[in-house]
Amino acid sequence: MTRPARTSRRLAAGAALSALFVAFLAACGGSSNSSNPAASTSTGVNGGTATIDMASAPDSLDPQYGYTVEAGEADWITYTPLLTYAHASGVAGTQVIPGLATALPVVSNGGKTYTLTLRSGLKFSDGTPVTASDFTYAVERMLKLNWGGDSFFTQTIVGASAYLAGTATSISGITTNDSTGKITIRLTAPYGAFDNLLAFPSVAPVPAGTPFTNEPTNPPSGVGAYIIKDVIPNQSFELVRNPLFASFHIPGIPTGHLSTIKVNIITNTTTEAEQVLDNQVDNFDAGDTVPAALLSQIKSQAADRFSLQPVETTYYFFLNQSKAPFNNKLAREAVNIAVNREAFQRLAGGTINPGCYLLAAGLVGHPTKPCPWGTLDSADLSKAKSLIQQAHLVGAPVTVYGEQVSPVEQWVEYYAGVLKDIGFDVTIKFVDGSTYFPTVGSQTADPQTGYSAWAEDFPNPVDFYLLVNANSIQPVGNRNRSYVNDPHIQSELSKLDVVPTSQLQSVASQWSALDYYVASQADELVFGYGTAPEFFSDRIDYSTAVFSPIWFNDWSTWELSK
């Protein structure tokens, strides 16, 4: 439903059809959502096995290739990077903490040099000692395997780009000392979110000598609470506890409670939800969407073990400012005034939260001021119409791009209807999901407006501001689909981009002001933020389970109920 990369690729065909027919069969009950408190003290039991149903298989469980949410869920507790995220629900879970490094990096040379030290005595799950140079090996392997987010590294680390291009045999910007464990990384320019980059499992050390090929069925050894085994691609895999990990005593990283976590790939989300509702399976994967037909039944029958957790995904329509009619600010203002953002929420069955700012609600810098375009549940069509008349754009042709998958299809149709109501001559162009984002990100198609979404790669506003950063405009794979090129935004970003993640709070007000500015410029038509289902069987102790805002379900915190 979101962008084509760090997101589930769902088998909509059968599941959607199934959901359609279950709709008239399913009993509907009252709705009462419960919200899971952050992890509390343990009340469960150690050991045991939990089973998870997952609708989309991970693209790969190899940490240097896996990029989807499903891969991340398994990999972040199997491959601990130098830095990682606190195992906590909510905003606390966005805090970067030391992982395999002894401490957060020492930043010097004006933000261009990061120095870390590897903890001593670490071993991979196969017993091989971990060395500092294994980090370099992991970065090189990640680049050569073309990991989905590799551009974050090629654009920041000195020599990474040359290494990827094959013009260098090693990454000149990374130096390590195996005897001291010291790791020094030189950046091409200060980049405040570099801590976040070091927290990707894709740069977690793997043993030197691991082949430079994706190993989907036999993922390499790592350092983490669990070990991935018995991978049958597109069918199942297991995680078993790593007996070595507890002896490393890494603060803040759970060593796991369950002995085994079994994951079954089951493409029919209706069956997936029914199995969890029926306690046949212990978890509905957070990367999947609960079928709308079953949502009220689940909320009613499983109120104590189901909730929709907010996640940092922004849903919006891009408004291409490089061409008519959205090169006219009045047109952009008109569409922002004309839509009722709660209508989008209703069309999604309540699975998104309405909003108007680019920065999702849980992010540092998300403005607390009311939207510049009125309340979220209102729409002022008459004012919007007058703006279109004032701009002499009545009858102007607009083609709206979208995917024909629920609820995007409904969102696109609603949006197109609003555009028509305020005076545009509207055409809808649906593109198959497999080519949608390459299409709207291509200068060849150069669409005027269309559906888009952005799920965070890491909890830093910088990641979201790729969408309006003029430097993101490129002929293919374009992320700045509105072609925003605003000197004020560029000037602010040049200052904010370099602020280290650890000091983000100190610039929260600047981010907030910038985000309010972007909203008031109507650079995008933001309408909401995502949620993900946290849905367990009765067997899991819901009170201790952590829902990470980055990696969703934190399997290492799960315990069986007493």
Added chain:
Amino acid sequence: MTRFIIQRTAQMVVVLFCISIFTFLIFQVIPNGNPALRLAGQAATPQTIAAIERQWGFDKPIYVQYLDTMQKILTGSVISYSQQINVLDQIKRGLPATISLAGGAAVIWLLFGMALGTLSALRAGRFSDRVLAVLSLVGISMPSFVVATVALYLLAYKVHVFPLSGYVSLAQDPWQWFLHLVLPWFSLSIIYVGFYSRVLRSNMLDTLAEDYVRTATAKGLSRRRVIVGHVLRASLIPLMSLWGLDFAGVIGGGAILVEVVFNLNGVGQYAAESIQTLDVPPILVIVMYGAFLVVVLSAMIDVLYVVLDPRVRLTA
């Protein structure tokens, strides 16, 4: 027979060649279908995209890409773009589920189709014939995914008679294998049962009017012998041809929706996943594999024709 086999093999090679080219070209002309764009991820730079194109050979001329892909298919080293898994291994892994599904369903739809078609023909014009006609039309009109979903909801989720989903191998547990396949078998069969019964009824009514049937009756043969030995045998010939092609279609990955709804992890489900991600190598292999099965089973049916009707000679 040797000549027949040689000619059929040559035909098969031509068919597979044409299908492979056609399938490969379809994915080349899809707008923005460049796999490098999808492999590169959402934050990719043109440099990354170019690196992937170089690495995978997407920057080469189409005919070179085609030849490279075919070479990998024929040597068994072809891997998928999205997951980089050996495609042939994946198909081999899914084949037991697909064969189990197709085999059981094909037996069901043939037996039920024959039974209902025969009954309908013998009672043509009567009330029972009309009832069977309505039931057949209902069966033909009901998409298999509808039957599958309703059956799954009622018999697996609500009543717990059958498991909710998945496949258990025959070697692992024969009883569970059976239980996991009952609903998929019937869901897949219903449409074919309706269709086959109508075709057989029509064939039998035509055959019943043939002179040789009248002659057999005049000679004093029992009605059972006339029906089974003459009418049914002759009427089954076109049905066998259909059965072979349908069976090949299903075993070649055609039961996509049923496999997806019941999560059987068969070849059809793999095809569906690959289509959704526009993953050309698996799609190409599955299409060629399906075509191969259709051609081979078609040849086998031709041989069976000779057994059913000695007047037929084997010609390619």
